Each structure stands twice: as structure tokens, then as C-alpha cells.
Amino acid sequence: MARRTMLPVLGVAGAAGLWEAATRSRLVSPTDVPTLSSTLAVVAELLGSATFWAGAGDTVRSWALGLLVSAAIAIPLGYAAGASRWVWQFVRIPVEALRPIPPIVILPLALLVLRGGSPFTILLIMQGTLWPLLIQTTYGVRTIDAVVLDTARSYRLGWWRRVIFVRLPAALPIVTNALKLAAATAFAVALVAELVGGAPGLGQLLVVAINGNDLPRAYALAVVAGVFGMLLAAVFTLLQRRVAATR
Amino acid sequence: MSRAAGLLWQAVLPAGLIVAYELAAGRARNPYFPVLGDIATAFRAAWLGPGFTEHVLPSIANLTAGYLIGVVAGVGGGVLLGRARVLHGLFAPLAGFCLTLPVVVLLPLAVVALGVGSAMRIGVIVYSVFFVVLVNTTAGMRAVDTSLTDVGAAYRIGPVRRLFLLLLPAAAPYIVAAARVALSAAVLVMVLSEMVGAQHGIGAVTLLAQQDFRYDRMWAGMVLLALLGYLFNAAFAVVERFTVVRWGMVAGTGEGVS
Numbered sequence: 001m002a003r004r005t006m007l008p009v010l011g012v013a014g015a016a017g018l019w020e021a022a023t024r025s026r027l028v029s030p031t032d033v034p035t036l037s038s039t040l041a042v043v044a045e046l047l048g049s050a051t052f053w054a055g056a057g058d059t060v061r062s063w064a065l066g067l068l069v070s071a072a073i074a075i076p077l078g079y080a081a082g083a084s085r086w087v088w089q090f091v092r093i094p095v096e097a098l099r100p101i102p103p104i105v106i107l108p109l110a111l112l113v114l115r116g117g118s119p120f121t122i123l124l125i126m127q128g129t130l131w132p133l134l135i136q137t138t139y140g141v142r143t144i145d146a147v148v149l150d151t152a153r154s155y156r157l158g159w160w161r162r163v164i165f166v167r168l169p170a171a172l173p174i175v176t177n178a179l180k181l182a183a184a185t186a187f188a189v190a191l192v193a194e195l196v197g198g199a200p201g202l203g204q205l206l207v208v209a210i211n212g213n214d215l216p217r218a219y220a221l222a223v224v225a226g227v228f229g230m231l232l233a234a235v236f237t238l239l240q241r242r243v244a245a246t247r
Numbered sequence: 248m249s250r251a252a253g254l255l256w257q258a259v260l261p262a263g264l265i266v267a268y269e270l271a272a273g274r275a276r277n278p279y280f281p282v283l284g285d286i287a288t289a290f291r292a293a294w295l296g297p298g299f300t301e302h303v304l305p306s307i308a309n310l311t312a313g314y315l316i317g318v319v320a321g322v323g324g325g326v327l328l329g330r331a332r333v334l335h336g337l338f339a340p341l342a343g344f345c346l347t348l349p350v351v352v353l354l355p356l357a358v359v360a361l362g363v364g365s366a367m368r369i370g371v372i373v374y375s376v377f378f379v380v381l382v383n384t385t386a387g388m389r390a391v392d393t394s395l396t397d398v399g400a401a402y403r404i405g406p407v408r409r410l411f412l413l414l415l416p417a418a419a420p421y422i423v424a425a426a427r428v429a430l431s432a433a434v435l436v437m438v439l440s441e442m443v444g445a446q447h448g449i450g451a452v453t454l455l456a457q458q459d460f461r462y463d464r465m466w467a468g469m470v471l472l473a474l475l476g477y478l479f480n481a482a483f484a485v486v487e488r489f490t491v492v493r494w495g496m497v498a499g500t501g502e503g504v505s
Contacts, residue, residue: 005334015341032360089253093261098475102435104442104450106458108465112279188349196442196454203352210355222356223374226348228353 028157034216042220052205056228059190059201062118063232067127067179067186073126074133076174082132082141083167099131103189104196111197121193121201128189129182140174141167176243180236187229202228256277286470289463293452294430294471302473305365305437310437313369317376317433318426324381326410329388329418339385346382350436352377368440368448375436376429387421388414419496423487430483434476444462449475 016036022028023035046052103124114120130179144167152166194203202225209217264281272280281289294303328335328342351373361367391414399413415422441450454467 004336007333008340011337011339014337028360031249033356086256090260093257094264097261097362097473097477100431100480101473102438102476104435104438105304105469105472105476107442108453109279109469112457112462112465184347186349191349192351195354196439206355208358214358217289218356218359222352224346225352226344229347229349229502230344 022161034219038216039223040220042216043223046217046220046224052224055200055202055205056224058199059187059194059228061204062121062125062193062199063186063190064184065118066122066190067129067183069122070126070129070133070182070186071179071209077139078134078137079141079154079167079171081103082138082171083163088138095131095134098127099135101127103127104192107197109194116198118199120197121190121199124193125186125189128185132185133178133182136178137171137175140171140178143174144170149176172243173240176240180233180240183230183232183236187232191225253392278460278462281466284494285463286466289461290467293456293464293467294449298452302447302449302452306437306441306450307475309368309448310372310433313372313437314376314430316369316449317373317429318380320373321377321380321429322384322415322422324377325384325418325422326388326414328381328385329416333394335385335389342378342382342385346376346378350432351439354439354443363443363445368437370447372433372436375432379429379432380425383425384418387418387430390421391417413484416494416496419491423491423496427487430479433477434472434479438472439464446497 019033020036023030023033061121077091081091106127107124110120110123114123133217148170149162152162159165190201191203194198194201194206198204198207202221206218206225209215209221258279268280268356269283292298318469328338353374354371357371380444395417396409399409406411419494437448438450438453441448445451446455449468449471453465453472454469456462456464
């Protein structure tokens, strides 16, 4: 199937050619959009620079910490809310009221109280990822087949065993899917925090490039951020396949 | 539990949180955390009256325009990519890349190319909506059962009717789910687009209030944005119930779980 690999390559090459042609021919002014070739040259330069890797490290660290803290709170709580109606009813109204609030909304306050930096980024990531994770986990735990639960009970599996061997594996696919979505959200929110809130990382490098009127560098950073996002998505897709395969 | 007891039980935590905030704010007198009365006063001053036409309406107009353009274009593009294999091969990888590229990194680039006016704001909202809807519509189109299309072909249903009577309804669950996700994204991007160098709009007023140390006004902005996020989500659920759920295309997601 040569066509399978040929077409995507053609598509990407076509888009790249269009970008280069539009900027070369001055159809799009170079003060608005830099040429592809100059952007790619800066990408190569970035990959060899220490400031870039320090920034990327900052972004990835906030991303990972934010996601971890969210998961550590949301998954046990969502688990409890899925297993017990009482818990769900107790937290329902605040959860449903806080969930649709975009993380950007609490940015001004978080900036004020935490003055940028890592806790600030993590808080914003939590607002973006904690609620969806919690609700998805609740769904996952609740959608377990009643027959399976009854079977476990009739085999006199204790509460702890039911939790670990029956409910947890049943909820796992939905939870991993929610984690995958949360990972993408967390990455975007980390960049927002850096870009608007000035936390250190790729977003801040981008602001510096824009303020210094260095367009090729800004575009190069955007391209690299896109590639990073794709890598993160790929890692979580792999994790999801793994989980699906063990069942 | 009885219904009344259930309602009471549900109200414990939210009521407790509000009372706790009011008491703590009244005692601490921390300017960062004004009492609820002050927030309400600032809310009225900032958003009702002239502020409504100057800041709230433009924000909502940009959001509506960007969202609708993004959804319509995304569904249209998704139909093409989902049904034409060559186009899918050519553009699916690019669309995947654009989907994972957070729109926030494009924002400064869009400001350079388009300025800080409505064109830029609508543009970034369209971007954030378009690719989510495009990729999911494509997936929905490709997941249509072939026996369904075969039956359509056997009955010699024309291409237009096939699209509207067979393909789009079959792909509706994907499209609706994407439209819901895209709405949250659009609200976020709307606020974000107003936080970079603009004077008008809810996001701009909120961020400027923070920089001017007018914290009650900042809180008023946060409350309005939270309300809007909540209302848009609720409005989506209502529209969903009276359209696609009634037509039997998707099961009602029903807010939350209960």
C-alpha cells in the first residue's frame, strides 16, 4: 500500500509548499508570517540550545505535576462518588457548578495570590482537569455490570477485594481515556499559564520572542509546541492500548 | 432516601462553602477576597448598564460567530474527509497536528498577523472549534455502518438525501460530543483572546481590574465568566434535548451522572 504512506506525505508537503510560496511571493507579508525555511532553520537552532530545553523542561514538569495532583484527588473521590450515591449527592452541586468554569477564569485571582510560578500553573491545570477526571471516574465506576458485582458478592469477596479486583479493573478503560483527554488539556493550560501569567516554560519563551519581534523564533516555538502535544497524545494512546490489551 | 432529605443533603456542601467564604472574608478583611456584597455591587457597576453593551455583548457576539462558523465548517470538512478517501489520506495527519497544537500558542502569532480586533478574536475561536469538530465528524463518517449505506444505495437514495437522512444522523453522536467539547474550548479561547492587549471584552476588563488593584471588579468578572460558562453548558444541554435527542440520534447525556 504505497498510497497509504504517499498521501499523508503529499498532504504535508503540499501545505509546506503553500506556506513557503505564500510568504516568498509576498502574498502574505513577511512581517505577518515568516517563511517556512526561516522557521525550520530556527527550529534546528532551538533543538541545540540550552534555554529551549530548560523551558521545555519547565513546561513538562508543570504539566506532569498538575496532572498528577489532579488525578490523585479526582480518581479516589470519583471512585467514592461512583460507588456510593450518598457521596455523589453530597458533592454534586459544587462539582457541577465548578466544572464548566474555564481555568482561565481563575487566572487573575491565582496570579494575585500565588504570584505566578509553579503552584500557580498547577492550580490552573487542576481547574481544567480535575472535574472532568472526577466525573469520568464516577461514570466508569458506576457503569459496572450489576451481574459482575453480584457474582463477586455471591463468591463472598470482601469489600476490599471487590474494590481492587472487580470495580477498579472495570473502571480502568474509562479512567485511562479521561486521563488522555486531561493530559491534552493540562498541556494547553500549562502554556496558557506561561503565556498570560508569565510562569517559566515554553509559553514564556514564546512571549519573549514576540516582544523581541523575532517572528521566525515565535513560529518555531509554536511548531515545536505542536510536536510536543502530538508526542504526549501518542504516549497516552499507547497507554490506553496497553490497558485495553490486558483486559 | 426521601426526595426532600436528598435535596437537603445536596445543599449542605454548597451552602456551607458560601457561608464559610462569607465569614472568612468578613473576618480576614483581605483585599484579595472581598465579601459577597462588595462583589455584587461591583458586578452591577461593571456589567449591567453601559458595561453590558460595551464589554459583554461584543464578547458574546464574537463567541457566537466563531463557534457557529467553526462548527459548520468543521462538519462540512469532516463530511468531505470522512467520505473521500484521497482527501482523508492527504489531510488527516495535518488535521491531527492542528488539533493537538494548543490554540494559545497561536494567539500571539494571530495578534501579529491580524491585530487585536474582532477578526483575530473570531479567528482563534474558529480555529479552536473547527479542528475538534472536523476530526470527530471525520471519525463519525468513517464509522457509519456499511450495511446502512448499502441499503441507501439499494433504494437509490440521491446523494443529498443520503447525506442528510443517512450519513449525518449516523454520525450525530460524534458530532454532538465534539460540539459540546468545542463549546467549552470556545469560551476559554474567547476570554484568552481578550486578555492579550485588548481594552474591550469581559476578559480584558477582568485582567485590567486585577492590574489596577480593583479586586471586587476582578471578582465580578470571574463570577460573570463562571456564570457564562455554566449557562452555555446548560443551554447546550437544552438544545441537545430538543433536537438530536428528540430525533433519536443520540441518547441524552443528561447533565452529570445522577
